[in-house]
Amino acid sequence: MVERDDPETIGRRVQRLRVERGLTQRQVAEPAYSAAYVSTLEAGRVRPSDQALRHLAERLGVEVDELATGRPAHLVTDLRLRIVEAQRTLATGEAEEATRQYAALLAEADALRIVEVRAAALLGLGECAVETGELVEGRQYFERAEQTLANAxxxxxxxxxxxxxxxxxxxxxxxxxxxxxxxxxxxxxxxxxxxxxxxxxxxxxxxxxxxxxxxxxxxxxxxxxxxxxxxxxxxxxxxxxxxxxxxxxxxxxxxxxxxxxxxxxxxxxxxxxxxxxxxxxxxxxxxxxxxxxxxxxxxxxxxxxxxxxxxxxxxxxxxxxxxxxxxxxxxxxxxxxxxxxxxxxxxxxxxxxxxxxxxxxxxxxxxxxxxxxxxxxxxxxxxxxxxxxxxxxxxxxxxxxxxxxxxxxxxxxxxxxxxxxxxxxxxxxxxxxxxxxxxxxxxxxxx
Incomplete structure (x- = not known):
């Protein structure tokens, strides 16, 4: 789950990508939408639906997450791989090193507003704290992970x-x-x-x-x-x-x-x-x-x-x-x-x-x-x-x-x-x- 940018930011991004690719509003819109809709979207006066974002991303040749957030798709993938690496570190008994890895991931997830990675990092920090016997701290991390996933x-x-x-x-x-x-x-x-x-x-x-x-x-x-x-x-x-x-x-x-x-x-x-x-x-x-x-x-x-x-x-x-x-x-x-x-x-x-x-x-x-x-x-x-x-x-x-x-x-x-x-x-x-x-x-x- 990735938090989207506001409509104006998404609109400017769609316009920039369209111009870079030498496409007209009609070319980006067809066959599912009208040129007027794309014009309104680029002006930031409408919030695009998930379906509209998928269509526009396909026409512009980018991933949906990149269109919605401005972040390349590989960035989220890299963070997920690092989550797996931190899980492996903890599993092999290196709780202190795993804590450092999860803390770095949490800071990046907060800066990039990536809910999925933030929740995984908090969950990992909670597991590390339990492993080292810091039960109050661990419970607080689990509570924060639960709050992060409140809408899931x-x-x-x-x-x-x-x-x-x-x-x-x-x-x-x-x-x-x-x-x-x-x-x-x-x-x-x-x-x-x-x-x-x-x-x-x-x-x-x-x-x-x-x-x-x-x-x-x-x-x-x-x-x-x-x-x-x-x-x-x-x-x-x-x-x-x-x-x-x-x-x-x-x-x-x-x-x-x-x-x-x-x-x-x-x-x-x-x-x-x-x-x-x-x-x-x-x-x-x-x-x-x-x-x-x-x-x-x-x-x-x-x-x-x-x-x-x-x-x-x-x-x-x-x-x-x-x-x-x-x-x-x-x-x-x-x-x-x-x-x-x-x-x-x-x-x-x-x-x-x-x-x-x-x-x-x-x-x-x-x-x-x-x-x-x-x-x-x-x-x-x-x-x-x-x-x-x-x-x-x-x-x-x-x-x-x-x-x-x-x-x-x-x-x-x-x-x-x-x-x-x-x-x-x-x-x-x-x-x-x-x-x-x-x-x-x-x-x-x-x-």
């Missing part, structure tokens, strides 16, 4: 909406992230806007928040829709991301072999596309799957590989989250001192505003390690910190488990009333299987 169809705005939801999700605002994703899905499906790429992106993105909130039935349904949409999608990286997300629901249902197969498909696609950060996240998820299946040595290998790759690409927030998963495996393998040291290192990069769920997981694990070391005071302190983080995030499933740990600790310490309070808190947050407090589910896609 909803499917075109979906990547910006999804980016905004992702930044809220990573900040621990699970309920609002789900609201954004569900309302967009509902609008797409009820409006008959069956765009497979847009729908697949949304369904793959909503699985994580659903799982963290304990809404497992909705997560499983989203995974089912994503798998059904995948054959229609045109973006292989999007399909790979979908397989990675779906693995979470499969492992929750005990379907370990299927989860591993789904991740293998994702990893192969990421390798083919040379998407380094996404491949690292795939190793991370495979480590999670192996850990859930009690294959701890394989889990440690996968998670160490993920952490090495993410650290090399300076994906600070994702590195910290993978480190928490690795620490859990190390603790289970009897390497509690190494696990505790790793957790203390990453807690400085996590907070209630930045990776709340994983920050809570770090405190939970440090509490368990403290209990093993017979330090109930330190354990209680870590459990309470984790409880505060999970309550703010609304992570119901993790909350119930944490309240059980805290209640058991308090009961062993002889503090029965405090233990009962902890148990009641856990029961209050626990939802019945297949239910959620999120309200009606969004309309289903027309599969």
């Amino acid at each position: 169809p909803l499917p075109a705005r979906v990547p910006a909406l999804r980016g905004r939801a992702l930044s809220h999700y990573l900040a621990g605002e699970l309920r609002y992230a789900v609201y954004l994703l569900e309302s967009t899905l509902d609008e797409l499906n009820r409006g008959g806007l069956h765009d497979p790429d847009a729908l697949l992106l949304l369904y793959a993105s909503i699985i994580g928040p659903y799982m963290d909130m304990g809404a497992h039935a909705r997560a499983a349904q989203a995974a089912e829709f994503a798998l059904a949409l995948a054959p229609q999608a045109g973006d292989p990286a999007l399909v790979a991301r979908m397989h990675r997300s779906v693995a979470r629901t499969l492992i929750a249902e005990g379907r370990v072999a299927e989860a591993d197969a789904s991740l293998a498909k994702a990893a192969e696609l990421y390798r083919q596309l040379q998407l380094r950060t996404e491949l690292a996240n795939c190793h991370w998820m495979r480590g999670y799957v192996y850990a859930q299946n009690n294959e701890l040595e394989r889990a440690e290998d996968e998670l160490r590989q993920a952490l090495t790759m993410l650290s090399a690409s300076r994906a600070a927030l994702y590195s910290s989250q993978a480190a928490v998963e690795l620490a859990d495996v190390l603790h289970r393998r009897g390497k509690s001192d190494e696990a505790a040291a790793l957790l203390q290192d990453v807690l400085g990069d996590l907070s209630s505003e930045r990776g709340a769920v994983h920050s809570a997981a770090a405190h939970r694990l440090l509490g368990i390690i403290a209990e093993d070391a017979r330090d109930p005071e330190a354990a209680e302190e870590h459990y309470v910190r984790a409880l505060s983080l999970l309550e703010r995030a609304g992570a119901a499933g993790d909350l119930a488990d944490l309240c059980r740990l805290l209640g058991d600790l308090l009961r062993r310490e002889g503090r029965v009333e405090a233990a009962l309070d902890a148990y009641r808190t856990g029961l209050g947050h626990r939802t019945a299987p297949g239910t959620t407090t999120l309200g009606p589910a969004p309309a289903q896609p027309p599969l």
